[in-house]
Amino acid sequence: MHSYSDIDISPYLTMNIGGKVSELIEAESEIDLKHIIKNVISFERPVIVIGGGSNVIFRDGLINATIILNRFEGEIFIKDGYIHCQSSVSLKKFLLFCSSNSIKGFECLSGIPGTIGGALCGNAGAYGHYIGEFVEDMEVFDRRKKSFVTIKREQAEFDYRESIFKKTGNIIISARFNIPGRGYEKDILKEMKCIIEERKRKLPPMHTKCSGSFFKNVKVPGKERRVAAAYYIDKAGCKGMKVGDMKVSEKHANFIVNIGNGCFDDVIKLSEIVKKNVFEDSGIRLSEEVRFLP
Numbered sequence: 001m002h003s004y005s006d007i008d009i010s011p012y013l014t015m016n017i018g019g020k021v022s023e024l025i026e027a028e029s030e031i032d033l034k035h036i037i038k039n040v041i042s043f044e045r046p047v048i049v050i051g052g053g054s055n056v057i058f059r060d061g062l063i064n065a066t067i068i069l070n071r072f073e074g075e076i077f078i079k080d081g082y083i084h085c086q087s088s089v090s091l092k093k094f095l096l097f098c099s100s101n102s103i104k105g106f107e108c109l110s111g112i113p114g115t116i117g118g119a120l121c122g123n124a125g126a127y128g129h130y131i132g133e134f135v136e137d138m139e140v141f142d143r144r145k146k147s148f149v150t151i152k153r154e155q156a157e158f159d160y161r162e163s164i165f166k167k168t169g170n171i172i173i174s175a176r177f178n179i180p181g182r183g184y185e186k187d188i189l190k191e192m193k194c195i196i197e198e199r200k201r202k203l204p205p206m207h208t209k210c211s212g213s214f215f216k217n218v219k220v221p222g223k224e225r226r227v228a229a230a231y232y233i234d235k236a237g238c239k240g241m242k243v244g245d246m247k248v249s250e251k252h253a254n255f256i257v258n259i260g261n262g263c264f265d266d267v268i269k270l271s272e273i274v275k276k277n278v279f280e281d282s283g284i285r286l287s288e289e290v291r292f293l294p
Contacts, residue, residue: 001036002026009058012050012069014113016209016258017267018058026069030086030173033070034148037141037171041066046294049171051088051115054212055122056291059264065294068171070117082136083177087117091124099188105180106134107188110195113212117172121165122289123158127195128225132158134177141171148173160226161216161289204249209258214271215286229286230254233274236281243270268292 003025009018025040027033041047046065050056074089076097083103085094091109094116098106108129112119116131123132135153142149157164165172204210215233217226233239233253241248242259244266249255256270275286 001028001032001040003040009063009067012067013053013056013058013211014209015057015211015262015267017060017262017264019061019063019264021058021063021065021067023066024069025066027088028072030075030088032072033068033088033173034141036068038148041068043143047169048293049117051118052090052113054113055118055289056293057211057264057267058293063294071115074116078179081179083179084174085116085177086174087115087120087172089116090114091116091119095192099185099192102182102185102188103179104183104188104191106131107191107195110192111199113206116175120156120172120175121163122161122291123163124161130158130160132156132163134180136176136178138175139173140165141173143168143170160219166291203252204255204257208249208255209262210249210255211290213254213289214256215254215274216289218284218286228254232278232282232284232286236274236277238274238277241270241273243273246270248274 049068072088074086076085108127215229230253240250245260245262246266
Protein backbone atom coordinates (compact mmCIF):
# COMPACT_ATOMS: atom_id res chain seq x y z
CA MET A 1 0.00 0.00 0.00
CA HIS A 2 1.20 3.48 -0.89
CA SER A 3 -0.53 6.58 0.48
CA TYR A 4 -0.25 10.18 -0.68
CA SER A 5 -1.77 13.42 0.66
CA ASP A 6 -2.80 16.52 -1.31
CA ILE A 7 -1.75 14.96 -4.61
CA ASP A 8 -2.53 16.02 -8.18
CA ILE A 9 -5.04 13.54 -9.60
CA SER A 10 -4.59 14.48 -13.29
CA PRO A 11 -1.64 12.13 -14.07
CA TYR A 12 -3.82 9.18 -13.05
CA LEU A 13 -6.61 10.08 -15.51
CA THR A 14 -6.63 9.61 -19.28
CA MET A 15 -8.13 13.10 -19.82
CA ASN A 16 -5.20 14.49 -17.78
CA ILE A 17 -7.25 17.12 -15.96
CA GLY A 18 -8.30 17.46 -12.32
CA GLY A 19 -7.19 19.12 -9.11
CA LYS A 20 -5.58 17.97 -5.88
CA VAL A 21 -7.25 15.23 -3.86
CA SER A 22 -7.00 15.00 -0.08
CA GLU A 23 -5.76 11.42 -0.15
CA LEU A 24 -4.76 8.83 -2.74
CA ILE A 25 -4.09 5.25 -1.67
CA GLU A 26 -2.63 2.74 -4.11
CA ALA A 27 -3.55 -0.92 -3.57
CA GLU A 28 -0.92 -3.54 -4.41
CA SER A 29 -3.00 -6.73 -4.11
CA GLU A 30 -6.56 -7.87 -3.45
CA ILE A 31 -5.71 -8.46 0.20
CA ASP A 32 -4.30 -4.94 0.30
CA LEU A 33 -7.44 -3.53 -1.36
CA LYS A 34 -9.71 -5.22 1.18
CA HIS A 35 -7.55 -4.02 4.05
CA ILE A 36 -7.68 -0.43 2.76
CA ILE A 37 -11.46 -0.53 2.42
CA LYS A 38 -12.13 -2.19 5.76
CA ASN A 39 -9.43 -0.78 8.03
CA VAL A 40 -7.67 2.26 6.56
CA ILE A 41 -10.09 4.71 5.00
CA SER A 42 -12.98 6.66 6.46
CA PHE A 43 -16.23 6.89 4.54
CA GLU A 44 -17.00 10.24 6.18
CA ARG A 45 -15.83 11.92 2.95
CA PRO A 46 -16.30 10.67 -0.64
CA VAL A 47 -14.38 7.50 -1.49
CA ILE A 48 -13.77 6.87 -5.18
CA VAL A 49 -12.09 3.86 -6.77
CA ILE A 50 -10.34 4.34 -10.11
CA GLY A 51 -8.57 1.81 -12.29
CA GLY A 52 -7.27 2.84 -15.70
CA GLY A 53 -8.56 6.39 -15.24
CA SER A 54 -10.74 6.51 -18.36
CA ASN A 55 -14.43 7.45 -18.49
CA VAL A 56 -14.09 9.76 -15.45
CA ILE A 57 -13.40 13.49 -15.19
CA PHE A 58 -12.44 15.25 -11.97
CA ARG A 59 -13.01 18.92 -11.29
CA ASP A 60 -10.15 21.35 -10.72
CA GLY A 61 -9.10 22.85 -7.39
CA LEU A 62 -9.04 21.13 -4.01
CA ILE A 63 -11.05 17.90 -3.86
CA ASN A 64 -11.96 16.61 -0.40
CA ALA A 65 -12.05 12.92 -1.26
CA THR A 66 -10.15 9.67 -0.82
CA ILE A 67 -9.12 7.99 -4.07
CA ILE A 68 -8.27 4.29 -4.14
CA LEU A 69 -6.06 3.41 -7.10
CA ASN A 70 -6.97 -0.15 -8.09
CA ARG A 71 -4.72 -1.09 -11.00
CA PHE A 72 -2.29 -3.68 -9.63
CA GLU A 73 -1.45 -6.64 -11.88
CA GLY A 74 -4.25 -8.81 -10.51
CA GLU A 75 -5.03 -12.50 -10.85
CA ILE A 76 -7.19 -14.34 -13.35
CA PHE A 77 -7.81 -18.08 -13.52
CA ILE A 78 -10.38 -20.73 -14.44
CA LYS A 79 -12.04 -22.80 -11.73
CA ASP A 80 -15.22 -24.92 -11.69
CA GLY A 81 -16.10 -23.79 -15.21
CA TYR A 82 -15.91 -20.04 -14.50
CA ILE A 83 -13.35 -17.34 -15.19
CA HIS A 84 -12.33 -15.78 -11.87
CA CYS A 85 -10.92 -12.27 -12.25
CA GLN A 86 -9.85 -9.56 -9.81
CA SER A 87 -11.24 -6.08 -10.51
CA SER A 88 -7.79 -4.55 -11.02
CA VAL A 89 -7.03 -6.70 -14.08
CA SER A 90 -6.81 -4.71 -17.31
CA LEU A 91 -9.25 -5.56 -20.10
CA LYS A 92 -6.26 -6.22 -22.36
CA LYS A 93 -4.85 -8.84 -19.95
CA PHE A 94 -8.31 -10.37 -19.55
CA LEU A 95 -8.76 -10.76 -23.31
CA LEU A 96 -5.30 -12.24 -23.82
CA PHE A 97 -6.02 -14.74 -21.04
CA CYS A 98 -9.27 -15.72 -22.75
CA SER A 99 -7.65 -16.16 -26.15
CA SER A 100 -4.77 -18.22 -24.72
CA ASN A 101 -7.35 -20.48 -23.07
CA SER A 102 -9.42 -20.82 -26.28
CA ILE A 103 -12.33 -18.85 -24.81
CA LYS A 104 -14.33 -16.84 -27.32
CA GLY A 105 -17.18 -14.38 -26.89
CA PHE A 106 -15.41 -11.45 -25.22
CA GLU A 107 -13.88 -10.08 -28.42
CA CYS A 108 -16.36 -7.18 -28.39
CA LEU A 109 -14.27 -5.67 -25.56
CA SER A 110 -11.11 -5.55 -27.69
CA GLY A 111 -9.36 -2.19 -27.66
CA ILE A 112 -11.45 -0.76 -24.82
CA PRO A 113 -9.14 0.78 -22.19
CA GLY A 114 -9.39 0.36 -18.43
CA THR A 115 -9.86 -2.43 -15.92
CA ILE A 116 -12.43 -5.13 -15.22
CA GLY A 117 -13.77 -3.13 -12.26
CA GLY A 118 -14.28 0.01 -14.30
CA ALA A 119 -15.79 -1.95 -17.18
CA LEU A 120 -18.31 -3.60 -14.85
CA CYS A 121 -19.22 -0.30 -13.20
CA GLY A 122 -19.95 1.30 -16.58
CA ASN A 123 -21.13 -1.94 -18.25
CA ALA A 124 -18.63 -1.41 -21.07
CA GLY A 125 -19.19 -3.00 -24.43
CA ALA A 126 -19.45 -2.60 -28.17
CA TYR A 127 -21.07 -4.13 -31.25
CA GLY A 128 -24.31 -4.93 -29.44
CA HIS A 129 -22.73 -6.72 -26.48
CA TYR A 130 -21.62 -5.62 -23.02
CA ILE A 131 -19.56 -7.11 -20.21
CA GLY A 132 -22.47 -7.47 -17.80
CA GLU A 133 -24.13 -10.18 -19.88
CA PHE A 134 -21.24 -12.56 -19.17
CA VAL A 135 -21.19 -12.13 -15.38
CA GLU A 136 -22.16 -14.96 -13.03
CA ASP A 137 -21.54 -13.11 -9.76
CA MET A 138 -19.27 -10.54 -8.10
CA GLU A 139 -17.69 -9.96 -4.73
CA VAL A 140 -18.28 -6.36 -3.66
CA PHE A 141 -17.93 -4.18 -0.60
CA ASP A 142 -21.40 -3.05 0.44
CA ARG A 143 -21.06 0.42 1.97
CA ARG A 144 -24.39 0.25 3.79
CA LYS A 145 -23.70 -3.15 5.36
CA LYS A 146 -19.99 -2.34 5.81
CA SER A 147 -19.13 -5.86 4.69
CA PHE A 148 -17.99 -7.89 1.68
CA VAL A 149 -20.86 -9.69 -0.04
CA THR A 150 -21.45 -11.72 -3.20
CA ILE A 151 -24.12 -10.52 -5.61
CA LYS A 152 -25.56 -12.18 -8.72
CA ARG A 153 -25.67 -10.58 -12.16
CA GLU A 154 -29.38 -9.74 -11.78
CA GLN A 155 -28.67 -7.71 -8.63
CA ALA A 156 -26.16 -5.52 -10.47
CA GLU A 157 -28.94 -3.89 -12.55
CA PHE A 158 -26.83 -3.81 -15.69
CA ASP A 159 -28.18 -1.57 -18.43
CA TYR A 160 -26.70 0.39 -21.29
CA ARG A 161 -23.54 1.93 -19.74
CA GLU A 162 -25.14 1.67 -16.31
CA SER A 163 -25.00 -0.51 -13.22
CA ILE A 164 -26.05 -0.37 -9.59
CA PHE A 165 -22.47 0.54 -8.66
CA LYS A 166 -22.90 4.03 -10.09
CA LYS A 167 -25.84 4.54 -7.71
CA THR A 168 -24.52 2.91 -4.53
CA GLY A 169 -20.78 3.42 -4.83
CA ASN A 170 -20.29 -0.19 -3.73
CA ILE A 171 -16.79 -1.37 -4.60
CA ILE A 172 -16.15 -4.31 -6.93
CA ILE A 173 -13.46 -6.67 -5.64
CA SER A 174 -13.65 -9.52 -8.16
CA ALA A 175 -15.98 -11.23 -10.59
CA ARG A 176 -16.80 -14.66 -11.94
CA PHE A 177 -17.62 -14.85 -15.63
CA ASN A 178 -19.40 -17.55 -17.57
CA ILE A 179 -17.50 -18.98 -20.53
CA PRO A 180 -19.51 -17.92 -23.62
CA GLY A 181 -17.90 -20.37 -26.03
CA ARG A 182 -14.77 -22.11 -27.22
CA GLY A 183 -12.64 -21.59 -30.30
CA TYR A 184 -9.15 -21.71 -31.70
CA GLU A 185 -6.70 -19.20 -30.27
CA LYS A 186 -5.57 -18.01 -33.70
CA ASP A 187 -9.17 -17.32 -34.76
CA ILE A 188 -9.95 -15.44 -31.55
CA LEU A 189 -6.79 -13.34 -31.88
CA LYS A 190 -7.65 -12.63 -35.51
CA GLU A 191 -11.11 -11.36 -34.51
CA MET A 192 -9.60 -9.25 -31.73
CA LYS A 193 -7.07 -7.77 -34.15
CA CYS A 194 -9.81 -6.88 -36.65
CA ILE A 195 -11.83 -5.07 -33.97
CA ILE A 196 -8.76 -3.21 -32.68
CA GLU A 197 -7.82 -2.15 -36.22
CA GLU A 198 -11.38 -0.93 -36.79
CA ARG A 199 -11.20 1.12 -33.58
CA LYS A 200 -7.85 2.57 -34.63
CA ARG A 201 -9.34 3.56 -37.97
CA LYS A 202 -12.35 5.33 -36.44
CA LEU A 203 -11.12 6.67 -33.10
CA PRO A 204 -8.43 9.10 -31.92
CA PRO A 205 -4.99 7.55 -31.28
CA MET A 206 -4.79 5.43 -28.11
CA HIS A 207 -2.66 7.90 -26.15
CA THR A 208 -4.77 10.97 -26.94
CA LYS A 209 -5.71 12.81 -23.74
CA CYS A 210 -9.42 12.01 -23.53
CA SER A 211 -11.81 10.03 -21.37
CA GLY A 212 -13.20 7.80 -24.13
CA SER A 213 -16.69 8.08 -25.60
CA PHE A 214 -18.15 11.23 -24.07
CA PHE A 215 -21.88 10.86 -24.70
CA LYS A 216 -24.12 7.82 -24.65
CA ASN A 217 -25.41 6.56 -27.98
CA VAL A 218 -29.01 7.50 -28.57
CA LYS A 219 -32.07 5.29 -28.24
CA VAL A 220 -34.38 6.19 -31.13
CA PRO A 221 -38.00 4.92 -31.29
CA GLY A 222 -38.42 2.29 -34.00
CA LYS A 223 -34.72 1.38 -34.15
CA GLU A 224 -33.48 -1.83 -32.54
CA ARG A 225 -29.96 -0.55 -31.91
CA ARG A 226 -28.91 2.81 -30.56
CA VAL A 227 -27.77 5.48 -33.00
CA ALA A 228 -24.22 6.74 -32.53
CA ALA A 229 -24.05 10.04 -30.66
CA ALA A 230 -21.22 10.97 -33.04
CA TYR A 231 -23.71 11.04 -35.93
CA TYR A 232 -25.80 13.77 -34.29
CA ILE A 233 -22.76 15.72 -33.09
CA ASP A 234 -21.22 15.70 -36.57
CA LYS A 235 -24.58 16.58 -38.15
CA ALA A 236 -24.84 19.60 -35.83
CA GLY A 237 -21.47 20.87 -37.09
CA CYS A 238 -19.59 20.36 -33.82
CA LYS A 239 -16.53 18.51 -35.11
CA GLY A 240 -13.41 20.53 -34.39
CA MET A 241 -15.22 22.89 -32.02
CA LYS A 242 -12.99 24.23 -29.22
CA VAL A 243 -13.24 25.84 -25.81
CA GLY A 244 -9.81 26.63 -24.44
CA ASP A 245 -7.66 23.55 -24.95
CA MET A 246 -10.61 21.17 -25.07
CA LYS A 247 -11.72 20.14 -28.55
CA VAL A 248 -14.31 17.92 -30.22
CA SER A 249 -12.15 15.43 -32.11
CA GLU A 250 -12.12 15.85 -35.87
CA LYS A 251 -11.59 12.10 -36.23
CA HIS A 252 -14.55 11.00 -34.12
CA ALA A 253 -17.16 13.50 -32.95
CA ASN A 254 -18.00 11.67 -29.71
CA PHE A 255 -14.54 12.26 -28.27
CA ILE A 256 -13.64 15.47 -26.45
CA VAL A 257 -9.84 15.68 -26.35
CA ASN A 258 -7.39 17.72 -24.31
CA ILE A 259 -5.02 19.24 -26.87
CA GLY A 260 -2.87 21.08 -24.33
CA ASN A 261 -3.65 22.27 -20.83
CA GLY A 262 -7.41 21.91 -20.81
CA CYS A 263 -9.37 22.32 -17.59
CA PHE A 264 -12.62 21.05 -16.09
CA ASP A 265 -14.57 24.26 -16.79
CA ASP A 266 -13.61 24.06 -20.48
CA VAL A 267 -14.90 20.48 -20.68
CA ILE A 268 -18.22 21.48 -19.12
CA LYS A 269 -18.63 24.53 -21.38
CA LEU A 270 -17.81 22.57 -24.53
CA SER A 271 -20.10 19.66 -23.64
CA GLU A 272 -22.98 22.05 -22.94
CA ILE A 273 -22.47 23.76 -26.32
CA VAL A 274 -22.47 20.38 -28.07
CA LYS A 275 -25.68 19.31 -26.30
CA LYS A 276 -27.35 22.61 -27.15
CA ASN A 277 -26.35 22.44 -30.82
CA VAL A 278 -27.46 18.82 -31.19
CA PHE A 279 -30.83 19.54 -29.60
CA GLU A 280 -31.40 22.56 -31.85
CA ASP A 281 -30.37 20.56 -34.93
CA SER A 282 -32.01 17.17 -34.30
CA GLY A 283 -34.22 17.50 -31.22
CA ILE A 284 -32.01 14.93 -29.48
CA ARG A 285 -30.99 15.39 -25.83
CA LEU A 286 -27.55 13.88 -25.34
CA SER A 287 -26.52 12.51 -21.96
CA GLU A 288 -22.96 11.97 -20.79
CA GLU A 289 -21.36 8.54 -20.68
CA VAL A 290 -18.38 9.96 -18.80
CA ARG A 291 -18.76 10.54 -15.08
CA PHE A 292 -17.98 13.88 -13.42
CA LEU A 293 -16.42 13.26 -10.01
CA PRO A 294 -16.63 13.64 -7.11
